[in-house]
Amino acid sequence: MESRIERLCVDRGLKMTGQRRVVARVLSEASDHPDVEELYHRAAALDSRISIATVYRTVRLLEEKGILERRDFGGGRARYEPTEHGHHHHLIDVETGRVIEFQDSEHERLMQSIARRLGFSLVSLRLELFGRRLDEAATGADGSAKDNADSRPRGAAKPGTVRVSR
Amino acid sequence: MESRIERLCVDRGLKMTGQRRVVARVLSEASDHPDVEELYHRAAALDSRISIATVYRTVRLLEEKGILERRDFGGGRARYEPTEHGHHHHLIDVETGRVIEFQDSEHERLMQSIARRLGFSLVSLRLELFGRRLDEAATGADGSAKDNADSRPRGAAKPGTVRVSR
């Protein structure tokens, strides 16, 4: 069955090889921000006839096509995630490395206005927060973000989406 | 004469060798965000008896001491700038690569509040805007940011500091 990312590839006229299909599936099913090595392992589990060079080539291609976005959270390896329409940002737990996504519409407006004041139109932005977990009791947050490391809840329909609404 | 960065090094008890003094001077005089290669070239111009390994070791040391901050604006090379007290952020001109700094106190507050809502205390953050220059005439900005590539106006006392005050 055709995965979501595979559909995007086909839509953009990419030649769909077996390897690309596998990588597309892995990406479609990922709910985190895997690096190339991790993608390679997951892909190899589905089809061992794939090399890491192909994974590198594929993520690069998909990034050029706007299907993936490359992230750098430090640690020397690039990490990838599917491009989303509504931009979101990341909060990285400095103790565990867990990545939490969030959105904030007020923030988007603020960034637009700052760019405009500096004489620029905003093309894109990168916002990453690094934080330390507060005691559950000491905060007003509901603590609903789960403990599975590096989870990436997203999408309005999914339960557990972390969104700061304002 | 003792450069600003050299003073900071001495204050933290670092042994000041000739090479460190040169790197400290280069950093003190830099008004941009040089990478190691660039620092090496500038340092070598002042004293050719310096190796790139020493520059790497020095920036790493100064980063550990909190004197420098490492930045990654993409491009695979780390770039460095002296630590500032008031945190600032960067707007990168996507056409020219020029880096403009800015601050926004409203933004600081917003970030604190977002982190808190997610159940975290904010340790640090990274904000980078990527933008395209608007026509001078079409914007309300005063266009005062200069055309010298990669300028880094900063510090309250300096004219030309780019600061979004709100």
Next chain:
DNA sequence: GTATTTGCAAAACCTTTGCTCGGCT
């Protein structure tokens, strides 16, 4: 059929490190 893509291994790239020598205290 033909242009593209893959696998493999080598190369490229940035950064770190082992070791010996040199310089400062």
Next chain:
DNA sequence: AGCCGAGCAAAGGTTTTGCAAATAC
């Protein structure tokens, strides 16, 4: 004399690439 830092070159980790063989359209 003793230590710490510097230089050099080699190693390290990630990503890219050249080339021949395989594959999609």
